[in-house]
Amino acid sequence: MPNKVLALAGGVGGAKLVLGLSRILGPDELVAAVNTGDDECFHGLHVSPDLDTVMYTLAGLANPETGWGLAGDTFHALGMLRQYGAETWFNLGDRDLATHIRRTQALREGATLSQATVELCRALGVGHQVVPMSDDPVATVLATDEGELPMQQYFVQRHAQPKVKAVHYRGAAQASPSPALARALDEADLVVFCPSNPWLSIGPMLAVPGIRQGLLSAPCLTVAVSPLVGGAALRGPAAKLMAELGEEASSLGVARHYLGLCDILVIDQQDAELASGIAALGIRPVTAPIVMNTDDDKAALAQRVLELGGL
């Protein structure tokens, strides 16, 4: 019997651990369920930034310098869109645009986001399952000192500078898990929370009642990997955001956010002093090197996570 591992992932950090897991697990042993709270409509096209980051990463096409987009992509269409007066603060490369064009066409023709994603992944030779968290629209919206901002506007256009008062997940209460995620929640031998932003990447999933319930009732172990090292996010605004939300901007704050949902939290070796606080919450802290620079780092962390999960 193959193992069944369900990995919940956001963008760049999540994609790294998913890549590591994919080096160890067979295509039928891993389901990567990806945040879609960041999805946005640009120029009439449906853009799924996190899905694409995971898909491009597993396809070996990701841009290693940015983490997002395709390696070696050009931006000629975007320049022309700018000439047409379009807002072009969200970078869309020419080959990347093909993904959004194709996805949008599939959705308009009646496909679900899950179905559209299957087709895209198959064409790019991605064997492991990459699935959206939900086929229903969920929008992460940040209440900030500059008013409400959708995720991409906050993160990309405003560089996460506005002060965040609260995070809302519009539509989450009415959303269902995608069919593949629902199945994976039932069958999983291990659930992994990838080192993605707990509020902005994993949060939207936890806000979907069917996902939260599935995680709470899953009989298997859940292992989370902290996205923070020494009080700072490896990438992105997680630490700043947590402080603004009144949370402790450390792996201890992450543990509190995942309380009741994860059994083990993997934290960086330099955060060992947080272990007792995490253990006091009833979550087992494990220290490991969680910074993933090379593909070997990713596979090593994935191996450690699988071992912690008893696989």
Added chain:
Amino acid sequence: MPNKVLALAGGVGGAKLVLGLSRILGPDELVAAVNTGDDECFHGLHVSPDLDTVMYTLAGLANPETGWGLAGDTFHALGMLRQYGAETWFNLGDRDLATHIRRTQALREGATLSQATVELCRALGVGHQVVPMSDDPVATVLATDEGELPMQQYFVQRHAQPKVKAVHYRGAAQASPSPALARALDEADLVVFCPSNPWLSIGPMLAVPGIRQGLLSAPCLTVAVSPLVGGAALRGPAAKLMAELGEEASSLGVARHYLGLCDILVIDQQDAELASGIAALGIRPVTAPIVMNTDDDKAALAQRVLELGGL
């Protein structure tokens, strides 16, 4: 009082004469009404090949080698669409795609094709009016020995090789002239049929009842320029198509097609022997150099056409 010239145009040949006219006439003196029977949906995007050819030509952005598309454009998105399994026989450059993305977005947001075209032209600095023949869908469909083929499939994918039995203009009977064309038909001091394919480029316009009636009742002169020289089309399948439809593949056949609709037909000097036959139809034949290679050629032919129209 400025002159009011209405030019009916298709793709490349039409765009050349429109460019010539635009060098002589002010922005408020010229309306180029463009065939939309070739419009097609590719990858979920609304592509208007003839409108774009005229727009890019007037903007100075057209690819001089192909006649269609943008000079120096790249095809990276198309390569990726091919990787996704899309049919990519219709060449869409990266910067060109921006046009179709922007147009499609405008149409989906409720704009008419006329309104979308105004915005695109304005952004590209096109001062003269370039307008679609109609805001209603009209589809040129060819009945061939290989079955029915939409225009682009016949022309681009099948290289105009199938034998044509008849040309249909789907939707034309229910279509209305675009507002700007309707106004131009009322106000015109001169109507010009550009040297575009009489069946595939001008034909769709003549099939719209409001356009045909407007032309028949227009009190001004109508000057047509033949797209054929010595029994061959300067470009495209006009001569082959005319022969297949049982018409004489020459400027005399063109004259017969425009019978009752044009007063003067400008034919090439080497077709002088056709003049008497054309005159016998009640159309005044005028010989002139109608091959437009340089911008000076285009302006000279445009000047000749305006003079023939009494302007």
